[in-house]
Amino acid sequence: MTFLLRAANGLDRFAGACGRLLGWLTLAMVLIQSLVVALRYGFDGGSLALQDAVTYLHGAAFMLGLAYALQAGAHVRVDVIYRTLSARGKAWVDAVGCLIFLLPLCAFIAVGGWYFAANSWAVHETSNSADGLGGVYLLKSLIPLAAAALALQGLSQFARALNTLMQVEAEAARQHAAVAPTQVKEQPRALVREAAGTMREAAGEAGA
Secondary structure, three states, rough: OOOHHHHHHHHHHHHHHHHHHHHHHHHHHHHEEEHHHHHHHOOOOOOHHHHEEEEEEEHHHHHHHHHHHHHHHOOOOOOOOHHHHHHHHHHHHHHHHHHHHHHHHHHHHHHHHHHHHHHHHHHHOOOOOOOOOOOOHHHOOOHHHHHHHHHHHHHHHHHHHHHHHHHHHHHHHHHHHHHHHHHHHHHHHHHHHHHHHHHHHHHHHHHH
């Protein structure tokens, strides 16, 4: 259980680092977009490179934010039944959902994104605008990286769910072990009481 928690904590720290980077990227995106608006309406000018920079930052923030959003519980989920479950039930839902839905989805995105990025790298794809930014292949490379980061965070949740299940089972075993000696002690007493009752009934029948 200690190993599972250590692994989960390490993956959570990685997702937290992505979240902090996401905050800086969002701030930079807001500042650059404000500059674009000021240049357009205040100075009757503009910059295609700055507009592309906003697009790049938005894409990077979205990609890097997937794992952080999963850690923070910000992904949309239908919890009409989930919120009524016990800790054991929630752990089972998290574990099964990770293995059946999340990890296969991450694998699908990673494989598709890998070929998508590879094709972009092959031609060193740049902006469609002559004055735009280059390095579109770098932005597309974030797709498989985002899928990998999301999968790692999913493994973190799976490790925590597995740890919860192990703790619940261990607690149930301890309670069973605590109850078992009491039941063993009560059985001889019950047998004695039953034998005494049988003897009294026999004595009553003999007296009659």
